[in-house]
Amino acid sequence: MLILFRRVGEQIYIDNGRIKIEVLKQNGDDIAIGIKAPASVDVHRKEVFMRNLLNGRPNSRLPTDSADKSSKEPT
Numbered sequence: 001m002l003i004l005f006r007r008v009g010e011q012i013y014i015d016n017g018r019i020k021i022e023v024l025k026q027n028g029d030d031i032a033i034g035i036k037a038p039a040s041v042d043v044h045r046k047e048v049f050m051r052n053l054l055n056g057r058p059n060s061r062l063p064t065d066s067a068d069k070s071s072k073e074p075t
Contacts, residue, residue: 004012012021019041024032035043044052052058 006012006023008023008026010023013019014021018038020036022034022036024034026032037043
């Protein structure tokens with residue numbers, strides 16, 4: 001596992017920049033991150049991923065969970 005420390009406004013690039021992760025804000029222990037990834041890349045919060053797994057649903061091409069604020073935008 002790669003561990004990186006970032007400050008608000010700093011980004012991490014994955015897969016030659018296809019996936020971008022940015023620290024948007026911090027409020028105490030709460031940290032908001034933004035994720036930009038091509039539509040072909042599935043992005044789920046752990047609890048959504050596990051719920052889908054337990055319900056026998058694939059974790060790809062699912063409708064976005066209304067509570068999931070991740071963003072999938074083509075780059």
